[in-house]
Structures are given as structure tokens and as C-alpha cells.
Amino acid sequence: EVVLTQSPGTLSLSPGERATLSCRASQSFSSYFLAWYQQKPGQAPRLLIYGASGRATGIPDRFSGSGSGTDFTLTISRLEPEDFAVYYCQHYGSSPLTFGGGTKVELK
Amino acid sequence: QLQLQESGPGLVKPSETLSLTCSVSGGSISSTFYFWGWIRQSPGKGLEWIGSVSYSGDTFYNPSLKSRVAISEDTSKIHLTLSLNSVTAADTAVYFCARRPSGDLPFDIWGQGTLVTVSS
Numbered sequence: 001e002v003v004l005t006q007s008p009g010t011l012s013l014s015p016g017e018r019a020t021l022s023c024r025a026s027q028s029f030s031s032y033f034l035a036w037y038q039q040k041p042g043q044a045p046r047l048l049i050y051g052a053s054g055r056a057t058g059i060p061d062r063f064s065g066s067g068s069g070t071d072f073t074l075t076i077s078r079l080e081p082e083d084f085a086v087y088y089c090q091h092y093g094s095s096p097l098t099f100g101g102g103t104k105v106e107l108k
Numbered sequence: 109q110l111q112l113q114e115s116g117p118g119l120v121k122p123s124e125t126l127s128l129t130c131s132v133s134g135g136s137i138s139s140t141f142y143f144w145g146w147i148r149q150s151p152g153k154g155l156e157w158i159g160s161v162s163y164s165g166d167t168f169y170n171p172s173l174k175s176r177v178a179i180s181e182d183t184s185k186i187h188l189t190l191s192l193n194s195v196t197a198a199d200t201a202v203y204f205c206a207r208r209p210s211g212d213l214p215f216d217i218w219g220q221g222t223l224v225t226v227s228s
Contacts, residue, residue, distance in 0.1 A: 044219060045215075051213075088154075090155075093212070
């Protein structure tokens with residue numbers, strides 16, 4: 001099983017700042033199978049990034065993903081008010097599919 | 109536009125069976141382009157993949173739940189069902205159904221989720 005560890009647990013930032021979120025895997029896998037989701041309170045997760053760096057339909061270009069092997073990063077170039085939420089990484093290349101514990105991006 | 113909606117009892121007694129339905133509108137479960145899955149979210153364990161079913165009816169389960177779970181489609185091809193038996197308080201969670209395109213892509217469309225509490 002691929003265990004995903006996200007850091008930091010909480011990121012306190014202001015609108016306009018850059019957010020850098022980390023996802024580290026317990027074993028190496030193809031970046032083809034790494035996704036990022038955004039979740040707001042009371043809502044379902046929303047797919048942002050697939051294949052480590054591909055933006056899902058309708059996702060603004062301020063969201064970007066990168067990484068390979070065991071280290072992956074989600075970057076939000078300039079935070080907008082609607083970006084304050086919890087972000088999860090997910091491995092979907094083999095069973096069981098697994099999720100990281102999440103990083104909360106909160107308003108400073 | 110495809111939409112998913114979970115439904116079922118909000119309260120289940122310990123040791124009983126949790127049964128949920130995911131209704132698909134604007135599409136069909138029988139499309140060969142998609143898998144369909146269940147994911148749950150509890151405060152203690154975050155997001156947890158429960159299992160998935162393919163367009164051909166093949167099922168894939170999380171090993172941690174495999175002995176207690178069953179996912180199936182009904183013959184109308186617009187409903188997906190989840191059955192989880194011998195529930196305990198640890199199964200209290202929000203349960204989501206979601207679509208996963210074939211071709212090795214992640215879940216791209218999710219239902220809003222339904223809260224299930226296990227309590228006597």
C-alpha cells in the first residue's frame with residue numbers, strides 16, 4: 001500500500017501569496033498516477049490535478065502540480081479568496097487507492 | 109451533465125448492514141468509458157477508498173474492508189449500490205460515490221456525500 005504524507009498540516013497565508021503543498025509517498029510510483037483534490041466544508045472533493053501535472057477541466061492556471069518518484073508538489077501561484085480550503089493528494093495507480101491526510105490552507 | 113446523488117439511512121445500528129444507493133442522472137453506469145467507486149471520509153481516518161466497479165461488473169475492494177463490503181450496479185444501469193456489513197462506530201463517515209474515467213485517471217465527478225452514523 002502506498003502511504004501518502006502531506007505537509008504542512010496547515011498553511012496560513014494571505015490572498016495573493018504563493019502556496020506550496022507537499023505530498024510524499026512511502027514508495028516510488030509513476031507520476032502518471034498522482035492526483036490533487038480541493039475540498040471545502042460540506043462539499044465533495046474537487047479534482048484539480050491528474051497525472052501529477054495535468055490540470056482538470058475548468059481549473060485555473062494558478063494551480064500547478066509537479067514531482068516524480070516519491071515527492072510531489074501542488075503550487076498555487078497567487079491565492080484567491082476561494083482557494084482557502086483543504087487539499088488532498090491521491091495515489092490511483094494500484095489497489096488500494098490511497099489519499100494523503102490533507103493540508104489546510106487557511107487565511108492568515 | 110452527469111450528476112451523482114447518494115441516499116440511504118443516516119443511522120445504522122452496530123453489527124447491522126449499511127446499505128447506500130448512488131443515483132446517476134445525465135448518464136449511465138453501463139458506459140465502457142468509466143469505473144464507479146465509493147469513498148468515505150471520517151474525522152479519524154480522512155478519505156478512504158472503499159472500492160470500485162468497472163463497466164463490465166468487475167469489482168475491486170480495499171483489502172481493509174474486503175471481507176465486509178459489496179458494490180454492485182442494478183439492472184437499470186442508473187444506480188450503484190454499496191453494502192457494508194457488521195458495522196461499528198468506526199464506520200461512521202460521510203460516504204461519497206464518484207466516477208472514474210477508464211484510462212488510468214482519478215475520480216473526476218463526485219456526489220455530494222451522505223452522512224451515516226453507526227449508533228445504537
